[in-house]
Amino acid sequence: MxxxxxxxxxxxxxxxxxxxxxxxxxxxxxxxxxxxxxxxxxxxxxxxxxxxxxxxxxxxxxxxxxxxxxxxxxxxxxxxxxxxxxxxxxxxxxxxxxxxxxxxxxxxxxxxxxxxxxxxxxxxxxxNKINSSRVFQLHKEIFTLVQGVSSISVYYSRLKDLWDEYDSIMPPPACNCPKSKEFFEHLQYQRMLQFLMGLNDGYA
Incomplete structure (x- = not known):
């Protein structure tokens, strides 16, 4: 100092x-x-x-x-x-x-x-290379992840970690144009469905 x-x-x-x-x-x-x-x-x-x-x-x-x-x-x-x-x-x-x-x-x-x-x-x-095998692995983990014996908060945290890593490798459009906004809303809707589909049957 x-x-x-x-x-x-x-x-x-x-x-x-x-x-x-x-x-x-x-x-x-x-x-x-x-x-x-x-x-x-x-x-x-x-x-x-x-x-x-x-x-x-x-x-x-x-x-x-x-x-x-x-x-x-x-x-x-x-x-x-x-x-x-x-x-x-x-x-x-x-x-x-x-x-x-x-x-x-x-x-x-x-x-x-x-x-x-x-x-x-x-x-x-x-x-800093886009690793195709890592992208594939993340994509697979995201779509096969289920709640299982985890609590909802732990399950969601794990899913969000996967989404965040995927976005850091393959970032979505970041502009303010209508198409970008439409894409982001569609992406959020898809991820809501992924989260819901992975919940245990008791939350049906």
Whole structure:
């Protein structure tokens, strides 16, 4: 953490010459932000779970105000002097966070690249592939999932997890045009039917 007497440089064209390092600044580090302190609960193993891993990692970094390091909007050449050194420290800590959330087989690819933005881009290039077998598996699980001995809430949560993962791989149209709205309403109706068909007979 830098004292409030240190001023920042420019970030994405916005002057921050008079702004001090506080908890809203991307270079701010909380005392708990130590190497290896971030655990998202998902270990990246490859294309099979990259989508879920990247979403969870981005969410965790957003909470730490560090997304700019992986998307390239917070770059080292935007800072000088002690702030450049602080950027190096933040970057090293984020590298350690990524390292702790990928499988050991991927460690060398992370360690031998010093910039978090380049690491993130490399992982995306290697693993962000639409896996046809995973799409088929999700489609099959969605249409064969039934309540069984689970409670309704557990059954619905599992079904929604499958829908969310499917949408992350094969996203539906997101525009505001009438056709997109019609498609979304039809999709929601289909999913309501899927949920109802999977309920136990006692809820008929």
């Amino acid at each position: 830098v004292s409030t007497g240190d001023s920042a440089g420019e970030i994405t064209g916005t002057s921050m010459a008079s702004t001090t390092i506080d908890h809203l600044h991307p270079l701010y580090l909380h005392p708990s932000d130590s190497p290896g302190s971030l655990n998202i609960g998902i270990m990246l193993t490859g294309t099979d779970n990259y989508t879920l891993w990247s979403k969870a990692m981005q969410l965790a970094l957003l909470g730490k105000n560090k997304v700019g390091f992986i998307d390239g909007t917070v770059k080292r050449d935007q800072f000088s002097g002690s702030l450049a050194q602080l950027w190096d420290r933040c970057n090293a800590i984020i590298v350690s966070w990524i390292l702790c959330n990928v499988s050991k087989d991927l460690h060398s690819g992370v360690l031998f690249c010093s910039d978090t933005h380049l690491i993130w881009g490399d992982l995306r290039e290697r693993f």
